Amino acid sequence: MTQTLLEVQDLRTVFATKDGNVKAVDGVSFHLDAGETLGIVGESGCGKSVTAMSIMGLQRPGRIVGGKVLFKGNDLTKASEAEMREVRGQQIAMIFQDPMTSLNPVFRAGWQVAEPLRLHRGVDFVKALAGAVAMLGRVGIPSPAERAKNYPHQFSGGMRQRAMIAMGLTTTPQVLIADEPTTALDVTIQAQILDLLRTVNREFGTATILITHNLGVVAGMCERVMVMYAGKVVESGPTVDVFAHPKHPYTWSLLRSIPRLDAERHEPLKPIEGLPPNLIDLPPGCAFQPRCPFRIERCSRDTPALNRVGETQLAACWVTQAGTELKDA
Amino acid sequence: MIDPGHAVERELPSPAFEGESRRPAQSYWNESWERLRSNRIGIVCGSLILVLALIAIAAPLFTQFLTHYEPFRLDLDNTFQPPGHPHLLGTDELGRDTLTRLIYGGRVTLGVALLTVALSLTLGTTVGLAAGFYGRWIDDLLMRFVDVVLAFPAIFLFILMAILFRPTPITLAAIIASVGWGGVARLVRGEVLSVKQRDFILATQSIGARDGRLIVRHLLPNVLPVLIVAASLGVGQIILIEAALDFLGLGIQPPTASWGNMLTNSQSYFFHSVWLVYFPGITIFVTVLAANLFGNAVRDAFDPRLK
Numbered sequence: 128m129t130q131t132l133l134e135v136q137d138l139r140t141v142f143a144t145k146d147g148n149v150k151a152v153d154g155v156s157f158h159l160d161a162g163e164t165l166g167i168v169g170e171s172g173c174g175k176s177v178t179a180m181s182i183m184g185l186q187r188p189g190r191i192v193g194g195k196v197l198f199k200g201n202d203l204t205k206a207s208e209a210e211m212r213e214v215r216g217q218q219i220a221m222i223f224q225d226p227m228t229s230l231n232p233v234f235r236a237g238w239q240v241a242e243p244l245r246l247h248r249g250v251d252f253v254k255a256l257a258g259a260v261a262m263l264g265r266v267g268i269p270s271p272a273e274r275a276k277n278y279p280h281q282f283s284g285g286m287r288q289r290a291m292i293a294m295g296l297t298t299t300p301q302v303l304i305a306d307e308p309t310t311a312l313d314v315t316i317q318a319q320i321l322d323l324l325r326t327v328n329r330e331f332g333t334a335t336i337l338i339t340h341n342l343g344v345v346a347g348m349c350e351r352v353m354v355m356y357a358g359k360v361v362e363s364g365p366t367v368d369v370f371a372h373p374k375h376p377y378t379w380s381l382l383r384s385i386p387r388l389d390a391e392r393h394e395p396l397k398p399i400e401g402l403p404p405n406l407i408d409l410p411p412g413c414a415f416q417p418r419c420p421f422r423i424e425r426c427s428r429d430t431p432a433l434n435r436v437g438e439t440q441l442a443a444c445w446v447t448q449a450g451t452e453l454k455d456a
Numbered sequence: 457m458i459d460p461g462h463a464v465e466r467e468l469p470s471p472a473f474e475g476e477s478r479r480p481a482q483s484y485w486n487e488s489w490e491r492l493r494s495n496r497i498g499i500v501c502g503s504l505i506l507v508l509a510l511i512a513i514a515a516p517l518f519t520q521f522l523t524h525y526e527p528f529r530l531d532l533d534n535t536f537q538p539p540g541h542p543h544l545l546g547t548d549e550l551g552r553d554t555l556t557r558l559i560y561g562g563r564v565t566l567g568v569a570l571l572t573v574a575l576s577l578t579l580g581t582t583v584g585l586a587a588g589f590y591g592r593w594i595d596d597l598l599m600r601f602v603d604v605v606l607a608f609p610a611i612f613l614f615i616l617m618a619i620l621f622r623p624t625p626i627t628l629a630a631i632i633a634s635v636g637w638g639g640v641a642r643l644v645r646g647e648v649l650s651v652k653q654r655d656f657i658l659a660t661q662s663i664g665a666r667d668g669r670l671i672v673r674h675l676l677p678n679v680l681p682v683l684i685v686a687a688s689l690g691v692g693q694i695i696l697i698e699a700a701l702d703f704l705g706l707g708i709q710p711p712t713a714s715w716g717n718m719l720t721n722s723q724s725y726f727f728h729s730v731w732l733v734y735f736p737g738i739t740i741f742v743t744v745l746a747a748n749l750f751g752n753a754v755r756d757a758f759d760p761r762l763k
Contacts, residue, residue, distance in 0.1 A: 183662055185658065185661055185662060211664075212664040212665070212666065213664065214664070215661070215662055215663060215664035216662060216663030216664035216665075217664060220662070220663070221659070221662040222659075223655045223658065223659060224655070225655055228654040228655040228656060229654075229655035229656050229658075229659045230656055230659070231656040231660070231674055231677075231678070232484065232656075232678070233483075233484055233677040233678055233680075234677075235483075242660075242663060242665070243663040243664070246663060246664055246665060246669075247664065278483055278484070291659065294659075294663065295663075
């Protein structure tokens with residue numbers, strides 16, 4: 128029996144701009160079980176990162192205007208700043224897209240990796256540094272005691288990302304949120320970092336939320352996947368099923384827009400026409416409807432809810448909810 | 457070990473890697489210091505300032521063993537002595553030894569400059585950090601106040617203050633700093649705005665650090681380079697302002713010697729005893745030039761934007 132660690136219910140985060148409120152996260156619900164790996168995919172600006180930041184309470188200048196983030200039963204959106212600081216880095220750790228800028232250039236790497244221990248465990252610097260060195264070794268940094276004395280600019284991109292992961296793991300958090308952890312790295316290093324994240328998940332039992340726009344990464348890493356579009360979850364389910372039988376036209380289109388090894392020869396890639404909608408005033412109905420090859424008349428009228436489609440998946444689509452299979456025209 | 461297989465594989469010593477890891481840790485500060493050291497003009501000027509400062513600190517020693525005079529001692533039998541023996545740089549209209557007064561004046565002038573820099577950096581940095589980090593209305597409020605300070609005609613403030621308070625080195629430093637901190641605040645705020653965008657600030661928040669820690673431990677060290685540059689370039693400017701105020705009679709009042717008021721004093725005797733103008737003038741000129749050149753060298757070495 129797996130235990131639900133994190134449950135997000137109908138989360139809404141808006142950013143006030145002079146043109147109106149941007150609904151970056153618009154009613155997102157999902158859950159994360161202890162020890163599992165959840166992928167969140169979607170194109171740029173669809174609310175993946177804002178969802179993660181809202182969980183951490185770091186959504187500023189955005190505002191959470193609705194919903195709950197239940198972490199082990201406590202609603203984090205109602206937690207005080209002091210309570211949030213205890214959660215951050217202690218219970219939920221986060222790693223970022225660009226390892227080049229996510230370490231402070233003026234401090235030695237070991238000092239920074241040790242910082243969560245000093246903040247949360249109240250241990251002295253020497254002990255914290257010893258812990259940091261041990262953790263740097265565990266994430267695969269050679270001669271960690273030497274390397275801890277280095278400054279970030281002496282680290283390669285991959286090593287910096289390892290150091291970030293080490294920093295997140297020093298306090299053995301239960302959830303690790305990785306926001307595009309490999310996007311800024313070259314392909315061979317990507318594979319190593321993903322490998323490391325997998326090992327971390329297995330050895331430490333850390334539940335991982337992996338945010339990415341790379342479907343290949345999700346396929347290799349995640350048990351479950353959640354597809355976001357225009358601030359909403361449009362499809363979720365076990366990765367295998369979602370990839371084999373997508374139940375939302377957006378997922379379907381995404382899968383056809385990337386190259387795959389088992390494709391027919393000379394089969395051209397099919398990009399998704401058009402652009403994501405403006406999140407300030409979404410048209411009524413399904414947000415993907417203007418770009419959707421399967422749209423029916425109802426799609427521009429009513430907004431579909433995320434409902435069960437098929438055995439294991441949830442999808443927000445009138446077409447598939449009505450039982451239609453998504454196939455090439 | 458998380459994964460013995462991989463860890464062993466990764467720890468296999470590859471020659472290139474070993475070599476790299478044996479390089480000594482070069483911090484930003486080490487590198488900047490190396491760059492500064494290799495700038496000959498900068499080092500000469502910096503040393504000159506240092507020597508002047510040491511002379512000023514050790515003024516009583518110097519005057520006792522070198523000039524054998526005290527700054528206020530009148531000697532009406534020996535007024536307007538030209539440079540020579542026993543008065544190395546001559547005497548003024550009251551028979552006071554010029555070199556002695558220059559050394560004591562250096563105490564005042566350099567002390568005021570140092571204190572002014574310290575005050576305006578402290579205030580400017582605090583305001584700039586707060587405005588840049590918190591943004592929104594705090595930023596608006598603080599920065600509009602800075603605009604007001606910068607728009608204020610400084611000379612009127614100096615005159616007013618000279619009337620209200622009898623200028624001592626400390627009040628003078630406070631007055632000059634009260635108009636000087638605005639520029640520092642702007643500089644720091646701008647730098648904070650740029651540093652704040654970088655992920656490590658978010659990363660530090662994400663490990664649960666307080667704002668105070670974030671500002672002091674993470675933001676401040678990253679704006680320190682611009683502060684060092686601002687401080688070293690500011691010294692020369694402040695010495696000039698101080699000298700100008702003294703010259704106008706708005707600064708240090710006689711009989712306390714300062715380079716500026718020695719100049720004022722001597723202007724009446726320009727055709728009569730020109731060395732009285734030369735020596736304080738040259739001292740100010742050389743000090744300001746050295747301070748500015750040193751400031752430039754520090755900027756070349758420390759300013760992260762010039763790399």
